[in-house]
Amino acid sequence: MKLHLFERSGNAYKLRLLLSMLNLPYDKVLLDPAKGELKSAAFLKLNPRGQVPVLEDGGEVFWESTGAMVYLARKFGGETWLPSDAAGLAQVMQWMAFAQNEVLFGLQWARAVVLKLRGGDVEEYRGYGRAGLAILEQHLAKNAWLALNRTTIADIANYPYVSLAPEGGIALEPYPAVLAWVSRVQALPGWIKRV
Amino acid sequence: MKLHLFERSGNAYKLRLLLSMLNLPYDKVLLDPAKGELKSAAFLKLNPRGQVPVLEDGGEVFWESTGAMVYLARKFGGETWLPSDAAGLAQVMQWMAFAQNEVLFGLQWARAVVLKLRGGDVEEYRGYGRAGLAILEQHLAKNAWLALNRTTIADIANYPYVSLAPEGGIALEPYPAVLAWVSRVQALPGWIKRV
Known part of the structure; x- marks a missing residue:
């Protein structure tokens, strides 16, 4: 699992918190907004908004925090963090x-x-x-x-x-x-x- | 099932569309914003935002459109409108x-x-x-x-x-x-x- 982020991002922090609470290992891909790395062609292909976080897992890509949190909670969190009823x-x-x-x-x-x-x-x-x-x-x-x-x-x-x-x-x-x-x-x- | 709304509301329209597409019967509770009916004490108890839509079903109350759509789709829409994986x-x-x-x-x-x-x-x-x-x-x-x-x-x-x-x-x-x-x-x- 890969998380694209810069450390100060509050939206990426949501995923870092959840990944930590679920005790899930992942790789950080650190981006520097000041160097224009959020607006590179390669990154815009992952996320048309040009923002972090982006979460990649297997073939799945989630380019905003709500969907990514839902994915993590439903896949790895059982009924606790996001119930299915x-x-x-x-x-x-x-x-x-x-x-x-x-x-x-x-x-x-x-x-x-x-x-x-x-x-x-x-x-x-x-x-x-x-x-x-x-x-x-x-x-x-x-x-x-x-x-x-x-x-x-x-x-x-x-x-x-x-x-x-x-x-x-x-x-x-x-x-x-x-x-x-x-x-x-x-x-x-x-x-x-x-x- | 009860939907609190006024007809012009775009957010309530989301629920009216989904209820119609799912072919679900419901009662409309029509509110008049010009008469302050969204800010009455009774309505604010249902929805602290003082907005429509509010969906009531049995004991459940949903006071914004995203949660209400998720509820309807998951409860009545099978895997079609909102899958569970x-x-x-x-x-x-x-x-x-x-x-x-x-x-x-x-x-x-x-x-x-x-x-x-x-x-x-x-x-x-x-x-x-x-x-x-x-x-x-x-x-x-x-x-x-x-x-x-x-x-x-x-x-x-x-x-x-x-x-x-x-x-x-x-x-x-x-x-x-x-x-x-x-x-x-x-x-x-x-x-x-x-x-």
């Missing part, structure tokens, strides 16, 4: 979609503007991200984990850009249940630092 | 994530600004949406459907806001393979108009 699978995928919505396009895009990685209206992104944090806070005040009362890939998918929200100018102190959940994720067996 | 499931979820990324935060948000449903930088959204259309065009020039060489929920999830892109000021004529795919979706048994 309709309702359980859908509850996890609902919170995976949340990670692609308020968390990515709110919290992470605000951070990306601050870090000068993209343009756009930072206050618009912050507002969208804070609306997401309010939903998370309400949910996590009553539930230890996002879906099914246990750790699933939904927690791993949401964790990186929630925990990095302060880098986008969004303090997490107003969201104590979110902070407590961040600590619980960081205490999971196999948790690793991003950098 | 790791690689197949992940390929479909990859394109479901695409519908939540370039398509929603590019094409649909550009449309939402034009229709005065939200603020933000319309040119930023259009640029992001066009980058998504370029990826779709490249893929659909070689593949009839988004995942697994057959119709899956990935096609149904991407179709509404791709086909509505012109309402956001994004012409589809530069993307002939995308237009041909839109026509193929519209020719599927059970396809219905949005309004």
